[in-house]
Amino acid sequence: MSDEELAAYSLVELAVDRLRRDILSGRNDPGERLVEEQLTRRLGISRAPLREAMRLLAQQGLIEHIPRRGARVATLSDDDVRELYEVRDVLERHAVGGIPAGPDLTGLRAALDVMRKATEAGDRPELANAHRRFHTEVVRLSGNRQLTDLYESVLVRIQLYMAVNMRREAEVARAEDGVHRHERLFAAVVAGDVQGILTALSDHGARAYLT
Missing domain, CATH: 1.10.10.10 (Winged helix-like DNA-binding domain superfamily/Winged helix DNA-binding domain)
Structure with a gap:
């Protein structure tokens, strides 16, 4: 070149x-x-x-x-968003079931650290990237590279609308609330608690972005 x-x-x-x-x-x-x-x-x-x-x-x-x-x-219809969340849920559940005992949590821990720093700095672009990276790292723990790539592509499309709602949420919610949600999810991963991970993902607030 x-x-x-x-x-x-x-x-x-x-x-x-x-x-x-x-x-x-x-x-x-x-x-x-x-x-x-x-x-x-x-x-x-x-x-x-x-x-x-x-x-x-x-x-x-x-x-x-x-x-x-x-x-x-790009724009998404209500049906597009709903279907993408359904695909996201299926991929997450499949990935979580495939996480081995004692996984390498380096990437997940680093994403959480970036999220904390971005929250403190009020850096919305970096925070949005950290949110996406954290969830991708959870799925990456399964060791399935093709699944991880597919999952990340779904997250990117969803974030078109998540970004708008995150901006609105920032006006009414405490900045650290998002960090605390991810800390609970991280704790469940560390404990190897599959049901706890799925519960944390389910309670993560994703469906709030469907409004």
Whole structure:
């Protein structure tokens, strides 16, 4: 790969990362139009890497291209959201049943630590990423890589709407409540309590995001 190709690729990665963080943190609402001129100025890149970044984000289900109307943040119907949560529940239950005794909790502990720090700093984008990473790490404990990849792709699509609701929740709930919920889930994993893990996941508040 030439220096020019490497530089262009780096710009695409930068744009993907910035736009993904904005969408998944709730900065951009579902259905919001994405204007190329505004994005090129804000990101400091040309249209070519921006369009490639938006193409990659469309593959992830985060952006939709509407004929003759440009691009927008992806939208989900009520049925889409309900079905995605059903898939999430099935994958979580299958994964939890496959967690071996004495699993390596390094990744899960690190995600919880990032969540605590992001909560203290009021860093909503980092907090959203930490939430998703924590749940992905729980599923990763099963050792099933394909299941983990599928689960993470489902979480990314759900977070389109979770981000909006997390923003609303932040206005009425204590910031540390989310950390405490994940600490209870972590404790159940440490104890190897399968039923406790499933109960913690069920009580985690996910269904509140269906409103």
